[in-house]
Amino acid sequence: MTSAPAFTPSANVAQLKESATIAVSQRAKALRASGREIIDLGAGEPDFDTPAFIRAAAQRAIDAGATKYTAVDGILPLRQAVADEANRRWKGSDKVTAAEVVISTGSKQSLFNACFTLFGPGDEVLIPTPAWTSYYEMVSIARATPVPVTGDPAHGFKVTAAMLETAATPRTKGLMLNSPSNPTGSVYAPEELRAILALAHERGWWVLSDEIYLRIAYGKAASSSLDVAPSRERLIVVNGVAKAYAMTGWRIGWTISPANVAAAMTALQSHTTSNAATVSQHAALAALSMRDEADAAVTAMVAQFEKRRDAALAILRTEPRIHVLAPDGAFYLYLRAPGAGKAADAGSAFAAQLLEKSGVAIVPGSAFLTPDWVRVSYAAEQAQVEEAMRRLVAAFRDLA
Template sequence: MGGSEEAKLAGDAVGGFVIGDNDQQLHNSALTVDAFKGARGALGHLGPVGGEEMGHICATYGSGRFAFLLSHCYLRCQWRGVRRRDILHLQPVNLASGTAPCLPPPKLSLKMSSASPFVPSQNIAQLRESATIAVSQKAKALKAAGRLIIDLGAGEPDFDTPAFIRQAAVDALEAGATRYTAVDGILPLRQVIADHANARYAGAGRVLATDVVVSTGSKQSLYNACVCLFGPGDEVLVPTPAWTSYYEMVELARATPVEVLGDPSNGFKVTPLLLEARATARTKGIMLNSPSNPTGSVYAPEELRAILDLATSRGWYVLSDEIYQRIAYDRPAVSALDVATVRDRLVVINGVAKAYAMTGWRIGWTVSSSAVAKAMTAFQSHTTSNAATVSQHAALAALARVDEADRAVNAMVAAFHARRDAALAILRQEPRIEVLDPQGAFYLFLRAPAAPGGISDGDAFCARLLDEAGLAIVPGSAFRTPAWVRVSYAADQSDVERAMHMLVKTYRAVLEGTG
């Protein structure tokens, strides 16, 4: 598309965007900055725009869908079968001169014209795209375009699933494991999960196979729990920073997430005092995550016990996300099952994705009271039904063949440990970098630099790293802490070390106002 056509496209914005007056195909076309400025009247809440190709407006006709999103420095519109749409509200954004911030997509309220067959329901009208997934997709797109990118935004191990697990899946397929299973999972898998829980459970009653619900990944397990336990009028305490999907899942359950900001000097871990300060009569539950994504912090047994005791005394549900439990370094990460005295209101979430390098197999589970398990099974029966049969058999091998699994997991954890130590050693060559000391998971969480006279801005720092160094990391705004950034070291150690040197160099440039 030529410049004059771009300018005309921008000039056609009247009270919204009116794109074209015929059936021309406009696919992945990009407006230059000048053309984008011509369209700013339709997006009056935006601040100043600068830099090369800062605003990207993409259009496609044909399928009758409309989406609007802001992601990784670029403003994008996708138009399919749409002539005009009025944007009623756009969350204020500052697209600063030069390098735009790397922000999570804004929440939008959309007014759809009668010409469109699609109107987003109130169930998803306020939904944000997953910022962590968006970073990974952006990095992959840049790689596909031929740019050299080090992607340290990913939240998954870089190892292959162990061979014995893959072979177990092949054997299950050859044996005919291709049909539906029970909604809550095959009995042998649920039983081995219960056995693992009983091996460390302190004494609030034996876990039965009927207390276990196997789902399509721990993300579904968390969502099942949120929908079954929370609803309109309920509030859920979310220790912050936290994995981006916690907030959205609570809202999808039509409850309200309440951020509880931890103390950076304590690894952002929360205490009963902090939780009580944010609790109200409407508080219904707490989301816990140890080891933590994004901080890598691990709750000590006494810290976890104090939170569980508070929840028990107040009648709150506790959702304990323990997906990183086996990835711990200087001391084991305890489960809520280790310290709980009762579990009527405890739901423990785990899965095979992180510890066994099985992210794509999509197997997670909950351990809860039988009443909660029954409710989640009923809910799941109307959504996904059972998790993939072959994946369940692969997970069974991972959990049942303990010696082989331990060797594989221990080797991966040792590699993560070495990468962590190497990355911290490089970062600490610059004493002005404030970085947490992760005790588990595979993330570094550090405060973004502040330019002279400015404040720490994780979004701007991420954008600059991607633009200047080809390094993709996740801004802390994805976790409700915009002054921080998350770096994954689930990558080859040489890439991790090279990336840390890039990060230190850019960090110094920001602090000194150079570059």
């Protein structure tokens, strides 16, 4: 190995923190490699295989020569399929067009493209908190200021329009929304979303609506911003295939935005990653256009998630001191760590103890700016989820 040169990170990345969710997964993998049996409920990744009809479509695409660059913003049939799906929701006269869609290497890149294109020094961006760890970092990389707005835990940590209004200043430029939410699993009711979008519209804020978990909802369907927004003028809808179709590794996401913003994001992407992987775009096209097959696959996976959620909640509720939010969507349980309110970072202490002593990986809430809490993913086999919940209850009793 060469000796490492003296190195000062550039101002671009000096403030950057490693993604805590990935850090936990890595520690779990290291323990596993050393021979420990670990149940990993840290990752936000469906354990299912990508449905067979999608894999078959990708194989056909490779054989048909889908191995070259595409347009930077993606193949037209996929952009059109995204637009068509949006138009089944958006009832305004300004129909969504393919020119407003940019396909990227995962919704993570889509979110980054949007933050980097819309926000800069001096801008403040409201982030309902707890939120997915990368929102804060992406806003910071754009040298804008993330402004966490902590929701009410009694209300699934959801924020209200009034809370956002209180946190806003003349510098507020944008708002990140995520329903269903990672990490809480909370889902905004249509009227809650409508009130927030009406405020954003009135104030001229850009809204980045991350809808990556939209299709993973229990009981009733989750609302998209496209269902209730008063206007699409400053709305960027972000989605992708990773979670609903069990396609994390294919890396396909997209934005739906006004065409001039789409053009600016395409220019940015042209100098960073170019087009998303060609074969993956064809796989995503199958997921969006073969609707009967896709609906059947999604329905089956969501039913499994729901069973696991119910089984996990039943075990957690055997310990009345555990305060857990019952999720209506996504595949996470958010619960208050033992010692919360007393120790400075009760969530990290609990997550570390659970991993090292009980062999269960979860994510400390500090990753989501709520250090009293921890996030448990139930995107794992039900028997594993149940065993992990029994160990979690035992560890909670030890510490509480």
